[in-house]
Amino acid sequence: MSILREKILHVASDLFQTRGINSTGVDTIVAVAGTTKMTLYKYFHSKENLILEVLQKGHQDFQAWLNGKMSSKKPTEKLQQLFDHIEEWITAPDFRGMAFLKASAEFPNEENAVHRLSAEQSRQFKQYLAGLATDAGAKDPEALALQLSLLIEGAVQAEQMKRGSGAIKYAKKAAKILIEMALKG
Amino acid sequence: MSILREKILHVASDLFQTRGINSTGVDTIVAVAGTTKMTLYKYFHSKENLILEVLQKGHQDFQAWLNGKMSSKKPTEKLQQLFDHIEEWITAPDFRGMAFLKASAEFPNEENAVHRLSAEQSRQFKQYLAGLATDAGAKDPEALALQLSLLIEGAVQAEQMKRGSGAIKYAKKAAKILIEMALKG
DNA sequence: TATGAAATATACAAATCTGTATATTTCATG
DNA sequence: CATGAAATATACAGATTTGTATATTTCATA
Structure with missing residues (x-):
């Protein structure tokens, strides 16, 4: 308002x-x-309250942006195309990293409210990936989702550390292999 | 002294x-x-100086520990066994995460000395992986090394966020597939 | 025992941090 | 124009931050 x-x-x-x-x-x-x-x-x-709201808004905005990009695609292709959108996000000039990854590092204590929200957002993101993996017909959707989240969060981390790392390019190739193995094998 | x-x-x-x-x-x-x-x-x-020394000692100790574990193995098996040692490290009760990952999050500015050292240590770790990939006979050692580093750093990140995440278990399976593809394909 | 370096206790400076109290100003609405 | 809520400026409290100044004590060695 x-x-x-x-x-x-x-x-x-x-x-x-x-x-x-x-x-x-x-x-x-x-x-x-x-x-x-x-x-x-x-x-x-309080400042902690502000931090929590910033994190929540950031996560909502990201999920909304991603959902907008992902609409009207075939389930079997969604996982592959997800990485195209992640690449677009990461390579954009105003990319500043994944907020909850940094926040959890600044507040390492697992009982801290900021850390807990970060962990919850990470969990939600994995859950979202698991939904896509299930729709695509993966044998073990949870396993594939976790592996893909490692690649994505790893690439984000790499790009946070050094702009223009190109990590997402290789994450995509790795993802392609893992997705194929999870669907065919 | x-x-x-x-x-x-x-x-x-x-x-x-x-x-x-x-x-x-x-x-x-x-x-x-x-x-x-x-x-x-x-x-x-200065405190910044202390931070830099803590990071350097942590990295040296980790590399020394890992090198000790990796000695006298066949080149083609080293990459696989690396993940066994990483798993041992991550699942140990006193595991507290990867220092340079957290440090780079706390000092996001790329011109900051702590951030620069963190990035350098991440680069050195990738270089170490590239050496193993080369010895193993990978077609594109740099690519494989980067992919494996994404899995490892992703798993570390996941474990930092939630103890007992089990992420390294799935990272190992993914690594196995990627290594096989990189050696055979 | 005497010497001198290492470590200590104590106190402080100057800046910065979160959070609040008080009083003034802006500005749309009746 | 008058009323009242929203936003403002200003100042401050109290704690914490990095870093230093000064003076004392410990303790091995000559």
Whole structure:
């Protein structure tokens, strides 16, 4: 509803990705967003709360974008084409990484709320892959989904570490082999 | 030479892994190590310097451990057995993750010294895998090495996020397929 | 026992962090 | 124009951060 609320979310998301979460103070966020701490704490009553909302919005936006790309495709081809979309995402100039991967590294304690949300989002992504694997007729959909998630998250990690790594190119080739083996074998 | 220096390195490494780097102050480190800031700053003249030394020692120790495990094996079997050792490492109770993966997430800026060292260590690990792939007679050793590194780093990431994920089990199966394809095909 | 380096305790500086209190200004709506 | 909620500026509290200054104590060695 509020424009300032959205602005804060957007700015925080950007700063968290480019500078890290713990290295970004709320003073910086409100300065870039062009507002004050009073407003920030009105909408998000703690920094941890803001972090959680940023993560949730990021995950929702990503899933919505991916779902839009994936619509109206044959089940057997969906898994392959998924990697085309992931490649488009990773190689885009404004790619900044997978938010929940970084967040879980900054909050390693498994009891921490941010870590728990990150783990939940990772689980949901694997579940999404498992759905695609099931539709495609894989023998062991959970196994294939986990293997593909390793390739995707590994490629994202590699690209976070070094832009232009080209990792996704080789992840795609590996995925093709694994998908074929899981469907035929 | 100095026992305190080693103690500080060890304690810092442990705290960085369990609580995160930016969330661990030097006051905490010296308190746990049973010394004072004066001593810490005598050996490591800044926190960033300490972080870099912790990363370097961690990487050296890991490579030394792995090299010890890998000695006297047939080149064609080394790649497979590598995953057995990685599994042993990941499933050990005191496994705390891959230090350079977390560090690069906490310092996302590619110009940052900690990020650069992390990227360098990741590159060295891929190079090590490429050496094994070459010895094994892979057609495109660089490609296979990159794919295997995606599986390993992905599995480590998964285990960092949730202990007992079992990801390495499926990474091994995927690796077996990819290795066979790279050697035969 | 005397010397001198290593380590220590204590205190502090200066900056930054999250979060709040207070009072003023903007601005759409009645 | 008047009312009232939203947003603002300003200032501050209290804790924590990295890093240093100073002075004392430990302790092996000459």
